[in-house]
Amino acid sequence: xxxxxxxxxxxxxxxxGNFQALNKLTFNISSYKITALIGPSGCGKSTFLKCLxxxxxxxxxxxxxxxxxxxxxxxxxxxxxxxELRKQxxxxxxxxxxxxxxxxxxxxxxxxTHIKNVKSSELDHMVESSLKRVGMWEDLKNQLHRxxxxxxxxxxxxxxxxxxxxxxxxxxxxxxxCSALDPAGIEAIEIxxxxxxxxxxxxxxxxxMNQAKRVSDETIFMYMGEVVEMGQTExxxxxxxxxxxAAYIDGRFG
Ligand SMILES: Nc1ncnc2c1ncn2[C@@H]1O[C@H](COP(=O)(O)OP(=O)(O)OP(=O)(O)O)[C@@H](O)[C@H]1O
Ligand SMILES: [Mg+2]
Numbered sequence: 112x113x114x115x116x117x118x119x120x121x122x123x124x125x126x127x128g129n130f131q132a133l134n135k136l137t138f139n140i141s142s143y144k145i146t147a148l149i150g151p152s153g154c155g156k157s158t159f160l161k162c163l164x165x166x167x168x169x170x171x172x173x174x175x176x177x178x179x180x181x182x183x184x185x186x187x188x189x190x191x192x193x194x195e196l197r198k199q200x201x202x203x204x205x206x207x208x209x210x211x212x213x214x215x216x217x218x219x220x221x222x223x224t225h226i227k228n229v230k231s232s233e234l235d236h237m238v239e240s241s242l243k244r245v246g247m248w249e250d251l252k253n254q255l256h257r258x259x260x261x262x263x264x265x266x267x268x269x270x271x272x273x274x275x276x277x278x279x280x281x282x283x284x285x286x287x288x289c290s291a292l293d294p295a296g297i298e299a300i301e302i303x304x305x306x307x308x309x310x311x312x313x314x315x316x317x318x319x320m321n322q323a324k325r326v327s328d329e330t331i332f333m334y335m336g337e338v339v340e341m342g343q344t345e346x347x348x349x350x351x352x353x354x355x356x357a358a359y360i361d362g363r364f365g
Pocket of ligand 2: 286
């Protein structure tokens with residue numbers, strides 16, 4: 112296993128029933144970097160993210176071939192415990208989805224579910240440290256029992272990131288995390304994401320080429336379930352090797 116890689120996929124294919132959504136993905140994703148996943152609607156970006164914590168298996172019938180390793184562990188091995196995997200690989204969605212509970216209860220929900228006999232002093236500590244990590248402690252420390260749903264969308268999205276942190280994830284998956292936000296909210300979340308890569312490996316799906324350029328170190332361009340091209344972000348956007356990549360980043364389709 113190579114510590115420089117958070118994800119290694121090897122000929123990984125994935126089907127929803129008879130429909131093949133991912134075709135023979137083979138690539139590595141660097142650890143402690145931000146990797147952008149781009150490509151037209153329906154190309155399999157969300158599907159790939161959901162394969163990384165096996166969330167796809169919650170719905171109908173699915174199957175796969177090939178393998179995915181996260182920090183060297185084969186996540187499709189039969190002994191893999193799904194709750195443990197989902198702690199290690201946290202996900203944030205397009206629309207902020209805090210639970211209809213207080214800010215405090217949102218932040219401790221995962222820990223209460225996943226960790227046995229956790230003390231209330233530990234929960235308090237988790238709340239403080241995770242809110243500090245996303246830059247909201249000073250703002251919210253006197254309002255922890257306020258409903259999370261009363262926060263602005265940007266703060267709800269920060270909270271959705273913060274609530275993953277007590278579970279000590281290795282990898283954060285962000286599926287179009289800014290698409291519900293205004294420009295100020297987008298900027299704030301991008302600053303946060305860049306700061307988080309000191310401690311976490313991050314994959315971000317985005318439809319915005321500019322966002323991919325602003326935040327990511329590496330970019331993967333997918334088309335119809337396949338990886339067309341992957342590289343350093345600057346290189347991929349300035350001198351794409353494939354015609355299809357050039358056409359997509361120029362806005363000629365998608
Ligand atoms: N639960 C499902 N059952 C069957 N097919 C699905 C399911 N989820 C997604 N698909 C199909 O798999 C393909 C990839 O979908 P996916 O949501 O991964 O695309 P995406 O790249 O995230 O698109 P978008 O940019 O619109 O979010 C699409 O053809 C989609 O219709
Ligand atoms: Mg998607």
